[in-house]
Structure formats: C-alpha cells, structure tokens
Amino acid sequence: xxxxxxxxxxxxxxxxxxxxxxxxxxxPEVRQALMSRxxxxxxxxxxxxxxxxxxxxxxxxxxxxYQVPVLNIIQSRIWNTLxxxxxxxxxxxxxxxxxxxxxxxxxxxxxxALGIVLSAVSRGAPMFWTGMIAIxxxxxxxxxLPSHGMHTPGxxxxxxxxxxxxxxxxxxxxxxxxxxxxxxxxxxxxxxKDSLLETLGExxxxxxxxxxxxxxxxxxKHATRNAIMPMLTTGMTLIGLALEGILYVEVVFSWPGMGRxxxxxxWNRDYPLIQGMFFLIAxxxxxxxxxxxxxxxxxxxxxxxG
Amino acid sequence: MNxxxxxxxxxxxxxxxxxxxxxxxxxxxxPLIAPYDPWYVNRDKEGNPLFLTTPDSTHLLGTxxxxxxxxxxxxxxxxxxxxxxxxxAFIVVxxxxxxxxxxxxxxxxxxxxxxxITDVVYSIPFTPFIIVLVALLRxxxxxxxxxxxxxxxxxxxxxxxxxxxxxxKRPFIKAAKVSGASDLRIVYLHIAPNIMPLVLxxxxxxxxxxxxxxxxxxxxxxxxxxLVSWGxxxxxxxMVGAIRVAWWWxxxxxxxxxxxTVAIYLISHAFxxxxxxxxxxx
Numbered sequence: 001x002x003x004x005x006x007x008x009x010x011x012x013x014x015x016x017x018x019x020x021x022x023x024x025x026x027x028p029e030v031r032q033a034l035m036s037r038x039x040x041x042x043x044x045x046x047x048x049x050x051x052x053x054x055x056x057x058x059x060x061x062x063x064x065x066y067q068v069p070v071l072n073i074i075q076s077r078i079w080n081t082l083x084x085x086x087x088x089x090x091x092x093x094x095x096x097x098x099x100x101x102x103x104x105x106x107x108x109x110x111x112x113a114l115g116i117v118l119s120a121v122s123r124g125a126p127m128f129w130t131g132m133i134a135i136x137x138x139x140x141x142x143x144x145l146p147s148h149g150m151h152t153p154g155x156x157x158x159x160x161x162x163x164x165x166x167x168x169x170x171x172x173x174x175x176x177x178x179x180x181x182x183x184x185x186x187x188x189x190x191x192x193k194d195s196l197l198e199t200l201g202e203x204x205x206x207x208x209x210x211x212x213x214x215x216x217x218x219x220x221k222h223a224t225r226n227a228i229m230p231m232l233t234t235g236m237t238l239i240g241l242a243l244e245g246i247l248y249v250e251v252v253f254s255w256p257g258m259g260r261x262x263x264x265x266x267w268n269r270d271y272p273l274i275q276g277m278f279f280l281i282a283x284x285x286x287x288x289x290x291x292x293x294x295x296x297x298x299x300x301x302x303x304x305x306g
Numbered sequence: 307m308n309x310x311x312x313x314x315x316x317x318x319x320x321x322x323x324x325x326x327x328x329x330x331x332x333x334x335x336x337p338l339i340a341p342y343d344p345w346y347v348n349r350d351k352e353g354n355p356l357f358l359t360t361p362d363s364t365h366l367l368g369t370x371x372x373x374x375x376x377x378x379x380x381x382x383x384x385x386x387x388x389x390x391x392x393x394x395a396f397i398v399v400x401x402x403x404x405x406x407x408x409x410x411x412x413x414x415x416x417x418x419x420x421x422x423i424t425d426v427v428y429s430i431p432f433t434p435f436i437i438v439l440v441a442l443l444r445x446x447x448x449x450x451x452x453x454x455x456x457x458x459x460x461x462x463x464x465x466x467x468x469x470x471x472x473x474x475k476r477p478f479i480k481a482a483k484v485s486g487a488s489d490l491r492i493v494y495l496h497i498a499p500n501i502m503p504l505v506l507x508x509x510x511x512x513x514x515x516x517x518x519x520x521x522x523x524x525x526x527x528x529x530x531x532x533l534v535s536w537g538x539x540x541x542x543x544x545m546v547g548a549i550r551v552a553w554w555w556x557x558x559x560x561x562x563x564x565x566x567t568v569a570i571y572l573i574s575h576a577f578x579x580x581x582x583x584x585x586x587x588x
Contacts (some may be wrong), residue, residue: 116318116575117568124567126518128525129540129560136549136556190575244433248522252544259433263526266437278434289428 063265063273070276073261080150081257084176085246091181093188093235100192100231107197115189122186127245131179131252138175145175148254176253183245187238188231195227202226239288243281319576325569329562333388336381341366344382344534347373361554368554370539371546379534380558386535387517387566390451394516397455399509402462403501409463410470411493421467427460436523447530450523454516462508469501507577514570521563536563 063070103115139147150172247259254260258277265273342348348356348369355373359365367376409420439453473479474497482492523529524537525544536559542548543555 113318117572120568120571120575121564124514124518124571125564126521126525126537126540126560128522128544129563132540132544132549132556133560136553140550194578241432247433248525251526262434262437267527274438278438281434 063270063276066270066273070273073273074258074277074280077256077258077261080255081243081246081250081259084173084180084250084255084257085242087173087177088180088184088246089239089242091177092184095181096185096188096192096231099185099189100196103189103193104196104200112193115193119186119190122182122184122189124186125183126248127179127183128248128252130182131176131249134175134179135252146172147175150256172255176249176255179253180242180246180249184238184242188235191234192227192231195230199227233292239292243285316576318572322569322572322576325565326573329384329388329566329569332381332384334385336384340375340378340381342375342378344374344379346375348375349373358548358552358555367558368552370542370552370555371548376539376555376558379539380536380562382534383536383539383559384562386447386530386533387520387537387563390447390454390520390535391513391517391566394451394454394458394520395509395512397451398458398512398516399462399505401455402459402508403466403498403505405459405463406466407470407493407497407501410467411474411489411497413471413474417467420463424460424463427457428464432457432519433522436519437526437528445528445530447533450520450529453523454519458512458515462505462512465508466501466504469504470497473497473500503577507574510570510574510577514567514574517563518567521559536560 063073066073099115103112106112135147138145150169243259246257247263249255250257250260251263258281262274262277262281264270265277342365348365350356356365356369357373358371359369361368365375365377367380369375370379405420405424409417435457436453439449439456479492479496482496487496520529520535521537521540524535525541527541527545529535529538529541531538539555539559543552543559549556
C-alpha cells in the first residue's frame with residue numbers, strides 16, 4: 001500500500017504536465033489559455049489534488065493527440081493487447097512444457113544441446129528483430145500471412161464476434177503470436193527442463209521406482225507434477241516482463257494495443273496519454289505482483305509471511 | 307573441480323567465451339578496421355549516392371538507404387553496444403549488490419528502509435518507464451545508460467540480500483565480530499567474496515539484457531542519434547521500409563545482437579550448472 005502512495009506522488013511530480021506547450025509554436029496568449037484550461041496555472045499541490053480527485057472519478061486525463069479522454073483510448077486498446085498476450089502465453093507455455101519433457105528425457109544428447117541453444121536464442125533474440133525477420137520472410141517473400149495491423153484495411157466488423165473471431169483476425173494474429181511466443185518460451189523451457197532433471201534425482205522418485213511403478217508412471221505422475229512449480233512461479237513474474245516484449249511486437253506489427261499506443265504517445269508528445277497509460281500499467285503490474293505473491297503463499301505451505 | 311576446468315570442458319561456455327572475446331575485440335578495434343566512415347555517403351564513379359546496394363566486393367555488406375557502408379556501421383556499433391551493455395551491468399550490479407549486502411548484514415531498520423525502496427522500484431514496469439524517461443530527457447547515450455540502470459538493480463538486490471541474510475548467521479562471521487573486526491571489514495572482506503558467483507551471474511545476464519534493451523530503445527528511435535548502434539541500424543531499416551528488400555541490412559545487426567546475447571546466456575547457464583551440481587550430466 002505504501003508503494004501505491006509513493007507512485008501517486010511520483011506521477012504528478014513529473015515535468016510532464018509542465019511541458020504541454022513545448023512541442024508547438026504557440027503565442028503566449030494561446031499558451032496561457034491552454035494552461036488555464038488544463039488547470040496547469042494553479043500551484044503544484046492544487047494540481048496534485050485535482051489529479052487525485054479526477055482519478056477517483058475514473059478520469060485519467062485528456063489525450064492531446066486524439067482529443068478524446070485517455071480512458072477511451074485505453075479501453076479500445078487494452079483488449080487487443082490482452083488477446084495477443086494470452087495467445088502468446090498459451091503458445092509459449094505449451095511448447096515449453098512439451099519441449100522441457102522431451103529435452104529432459106534426452107539429457108546428454110545432441111538434442112538437449114540443441115534445446116539449450118534454442119532457449120538461449122529465444123531469450124537473446126530481440127523481439128522486434130524476430131518480428132521483422134518474420135515479416136520479411138512470411139509476408140513479403142512468401143506472401144503467406146499479412147504483415148501488419150489487426151485486420152485488413154477497410155475491413156468492417158459487424159459485431160464483437162466477427163471482430164475477434166474472424167479468419168482475417170486470426171490470420172493477423174498468427175505472426176505476432178508466434179514471434180512473441182518464441183521469445184517467451186526460452187526461459188520456461190529451460191527452467192522446466194532443469195527442474196524436471198532435479199526432481200528426477202529426488203528420493204521419492206527412487207522410492208516410486210522401487211515400488212515397481214513403470215518408468216512412464218514415475219515420470220508423468222510424480223516428477224512432472226512437482227517439477228512444474230518453478231516454471232509456474234517464474235511464469236508469474238514473467239507476466240510483468242511480458243508487457244515490455246509485447247510492446248515491441250505491437251510496434252513492429254502495427255498491432256493496435258497498449259504497448260504501441262504508449263510508443264505513439266511518446267512520439268507525439270501526448271503527455272496526458274503517457275501519464276494515464278503509465279499509471280494504469282504500473283497499477284496493474286503491482287496488482288499482479290501482489291496476486292502472485294499471495295497465490296505462491298497459498299500453493300506452497302512452507303512459505304509464510306511475517 | 308574448479309570453475310576454469312568446468313568452463314573448458316563444457317562446450318557451450320567455451321563457445322560463449324570465444325564469441326564474447328571476439329566481439330570484445332571488435333568493440334575495441336572495430337572503428338580502426340572499418341573500411342569506411344559509417345556516416346559517409348558512398349558514391350559511385352559518377353557521383354551518384356549508392357543507395358541500398360547489395361553486398362559486393364567494395365561494400366562487403368552493402369549499403370543502407372543513405373549510401374552508408376553497413377559493415378562499417380556494424381563495426382562501429384559494436385563499440386557502442388558493448389560499452390552500454392557493460393557499463394549498465396556494472397552500475398546495476400554495483401548498486402544491487404551493495405543494497406543486498408548492507409540490507410542483509412545489518413538487518414533491522416536499515417534492511418526495512420532499503421527494502422521499501424527496492425519494493426517501490428520493483429513495481430515499475432521496465433519498458434514504459436525507460437521509454438518515458440528517455441523521451442523526457444535528451445536522447446543521449448548517458449541518459450540511456452541511466453534509464454536502463456535505474457530499474458534493474460532491484461533483482462540482484464533482493465536475491466543477494468537473502469543470501470547475505472543466511473551468510474551473516476554463520477559461525478565464521480560471528481567469530482570475526484567477536485575478534486573485533488569492524489562491520490565494514492566483515493561485509494566487504496568476508497561476506498562479499500562468498501556472493502561473488504551470484505554477482506558474476508547477474509553481471510552476465512544484465513549485460514545481455516542491457517544490450518537487448520539498448521537495441522530496443524534505439525529501435526524505437528529514442529537512442530542517441532549521434533552514435534551508431536545496432537539497434538539504430540534496425541530502426542532506420544524498419545522506418546525506411548527496407549525490410550522488404552534489404553536483407554543485408556536487416557540480418558547482420560540482428561545476428562550480431564543474437565550472437566552476443568546467446569554467448570552470454572550460454573556462459574551464465576554454465577554458471578548455474580556450477581552452482582547446482584544436480585544439473586550436471588549424470
């Protein structure tokens with residue numbers, strides 16, 4: 001809770017609001033009018049109180065570039081990001097699960113070596129570059145998949161279902177998902193494989209074998225279930241980091257989501273939008289961290305919070 | 307067996323070290339061996355600028371949309387990228403390790419204060435923060451390093467702190483205290499060497515992260531426009547729309563970034579195997 005408060009203090013203290021007129025050539029009178037309109041000519045602590053009051057009523061500011069409330073922009077963008085994030089995660093984690101099992105079973109072979117290198121490449125390759133490569137190969141050279149946006153230009157969806165479930169949408173979803181997913185699977189793959197190997201060395205596995213259980217039963221029933229934990233916990237912390245990566249994918253693919261919106265806002269010097277989005281993202285990440293801490297505490301009874 | 311033997315035996319880390327040394331040399335000597343000035347607009351015999359030429363004998367990696375030689379840009383960029391990476395990593399680990407050491411050793415109120423600060427920083431998302439910061443300040447390499455390092459120290463701080471907490475309770479520390487060693491001496495002479503493996507691990511991963519992050523920032527156009535960097539090369543390539551045709555512009559910077567980061571990850575994976583013997587080949 002202290003964190004939230006400090007974050008509150010941070011936001012209005014930014015020089016952001018003070019720079020509204022900076023990008024434009026404004027006459028002093030117009031500047032003055034703009035400033036009083038946005039309440040910037042009031043002393044700083046008044047601005048701060050105003051900001052807080054606005055927040056409580058759900059008003060996050062007025063986008064300079066779009067000329068609509070910030071909240072509108074966020075509302076229209078956030079689902080796109082969430083859909084992309086969800087599909088990438090599902091893609092990444094299913095692959096990591098399968099891959100981890102395969103690699104653990106083939107420890108010491110060349111395949112495992114390949115897997116390690118692959119995982120390193122997945123984490124090391126910058127997502128925007130992978131995205132560009134994917135576009136240049138799959139969109140331009142092979143012409144298989146569309147290269148940008150969420151829909152083909154000129155496409156009008158009749159309703160929500162059509163907007164998000166049409167083939168056109170899915171075709172546009174494929175490349176960004178694969179690119180993001182590729183980046184996300186590196187670490188879980190490694191973690192899962194390592195924890196599988198570690199679990200297989202535990203005593204109770206030997207016990208299960210001694211009991212006469214088949215290798216398969218030992219593997220799937222005992223080892224996997226316990227080895228999944230570290231992968232899941234790293235996964236939770238990864239969700240916060242995921243936004244960063246998705247931002248780049250959104251930019252490269254012109255996918256209209258929150259990440260790209262922030263970048264556009266920065267390019268356009270749209271300070272209220274930047275402020276509003278940043279605030280929202282920070283709050284949601286804090287919320288997720290709290291949530292994952294609590295879940296972790298519930299799952300593993302050995303951990304207690306004093 | 308000690309670390310050096312391990313590194314020599316494990317082919318991965320060997321490859322990683324070789325790659326890193328290679329790039330290190332490039333970073334040092336790059337600008338000296340680059341065939342052209344990376345900013346120079348190369349022209350052909352009639353004086354026409356050589357826009358987007360494919361690789362040939364005069365320009366081993368072709369030219370970009372302004373006629374600049376890509377190989378030279380790559381070599382010059384190596385230096386920038388490596389400097390940013392290592393500098394950021396050092397700052398991050400320095401701050402983080404000290405936070406962890408002091409918080410873990412002293413405990414009590416100092417610990418609480420330091421950890422509160424860490425918690426605040428913990429909740430700020432990376433890229434949006436970095437973007438916002440770099441956008442507000444002038445786009446210069448110093449600010450980029452600053453922006454990158456202001457957030458990353460929180461992870462090493464937490465982990466090192468828990469390590470130090472455990473270490474501080476050990477008998478040899480108590481012995482040192484009893485024999486009258488000053489606190490500072492204990493922390494830096496006795497405890498610090500024991501957390502060195504962890505420190506090295508974080509150093510490595512942070513260099514990799516910083517390089518990728520710098521590339522990302524430059525890709526978004528927020529990097530230092532006066533310096534060549536691999537991210538900036540990709541930025542221009544994307545902005546000009548050249549990814550359609552100019553594979554010689556698109557692939558090399560990315561491959562370089564991948565090579566460096568993969569090398570670092572391989573080495574750090576070896577570090578992890580050193581720390582956890584169960585992972586070694588059975």
